[in-house]
Amino acid sequence: xxxxxxHLPTLSVQEGDNSIINCAYSNSASDYFIWYxxxxxxxxxxxxxIRSNMDKRQGQRVTVLLNKTxxxxxxxxxxxxxxxxxxxxCAETSYNQGGKLIFGQGTELSVKP
Amino acid sequence: xxxxxxxxxYLVIGTGKKITLECSQTMGHDKMYWYQQDxxxxxxxxxxxxxxxxxxxxxxxxxxxxxxxxxxxxxxTLESARPSHTSQYLCASSELGTQGNEQFxxxxxxxxxx
Numbered sequence: 080x081x082x083x084x085x086h087l088p089t090l091s092v093q094e095g096d097n098s099i100i101n102c103a104y105s106n107s108a109s110d111y112f113i114w115y116x117x118x119x120x121x122x123x124x125x126x127x128x129i130r131s132n133m134d135k136r137q138g139q140r141v142t143v144l145l146n147k148t149x150x151x152x153x154x155x156x157x158x159x160x161x162x163x164x165x166x167x168x169c170a171e172t173s174y175n176q177g178g179k180l181i182f183g184q185g186t187e188l189s190v191k192p
Numbered sequence: 193x194x195x196x197x198x199x200x201x202y203l204v205i206g207t208g209k210k211i212t213l214e215c216s217q218t219m220g221h222d223k224m225y226w227y228q229q230d231x232x233x234x235x236x237x238x239x240x241x242x243x244x245x246x247x248x249x250x251x252x253x254x255x256x257x258x259x260x261x262x263x264x265x266x267x268x269t270l271e272s273a274r275p276s277h278t279s280q281y282l283c284a285s286s287e288l289g290t291q292g293n294e295q296f297x298x299x300x301x302x303x304x305x306x
Contacts, residue, residue, distance in 0.1 A: 113294060122198075122282050122297030123235070166232065177242070178223055178286055178293040179250075182235040 091189045098156040100186045102169035105150060109171040109181075114143060114154045117185065118165045126154070126167075156188075164190045195219050198283050198298035205273055206306050213268045213301045215283030224266040225295060227282040228252060235282060241266055273305045 092098045104112070110131040115123035129136045129143045129152075136143050142155040152169050166185035172178065196217040205211060217224065222243045227235040227250075237250030241260040255277070256270050266285075270277055280302050284295040 111293060115297075120299075120302075122284075122300050124297070125294055128294060168234065172293050178295075179225075179237060179240065180235075180293065180295060181251075184234045185232060187232065 088184065089187045089189065091191060092159050094159060094161060094190050094192050096159055098154075098159045098163070098188060098190075100154045100156075100167050100169075100188065102152040102154075102183050103150060104152060104169070104171050104181075104183070106171065106173070106181070107147075107150065108173045108175070110173045111171065112143070112145060112152050113170045113180065114141075114152075115168045115170060115182075116163075116165045117168065123168060159188075159190050161190045161192055164188055196283065196285055196296050196298040198281075198301050200301060201299060202302050202304075204304045204306065207272075207274055209273050209305075211270050211273055211303070213281055213283075213303070215266045215268070215298060216264050217266075217283075217285045217296070217298075218264060219285060219296065220263065221285035221287055221296075222263065223286045223293075223295075224260065225284040225286075226250070226256075226258060226266070226268050227284065228254065229280045229282055229300075231280070239268065273303075275305045278303060278305050 113128045114126040117123045127138045140157045144153045168185045170180040170182045199214045224241045226239040229235045236252035238254035239258040282300045283298040286295045
């Protein structure tokens, strides 16, 4: 069935380093992807999104890359800070799914000072 | 910060009790969703609504029910809580008809059934 999964369940980085979180999706019809950040005890918070007609999108300190050929999505965080420590989820959907998001397993990012 | 609220934030109850988890949003969004999430795990959609008087079951089977009498309000009810219902419940909303579907999430309700 459809699935969205992450390669690594945990990622530990040094403060100031760049972080890369990966995600694989299996539904080739998906045309919209979102990265969410979830801190302990809180609901997911939108970070950045990308549509399937793009392969890269940049935000503040974050970049999302989309490779539709291999159905791979990544989130890059530049100059990782302790406040970036959280669980990160990718989610995918398509217009014909009526807005329902399919979430992958989260990756826990731990930033060491 | 999204204007979507959930109450209570934490709830500990005994088996067999009836409970209602509240969710309200002030953004005027037509679409609303309920997810169930175990610690560190992915979110599973259990209910959604595309507007008033519209409710649908999600991908994960749930013994809970929902109602959508007002646009801003999407409560979830468990008629008889059991320990297997222990989990975090997240409510979300999004606009209807937009090409993108960014969902705004509430802070969640952590439910423990003894």
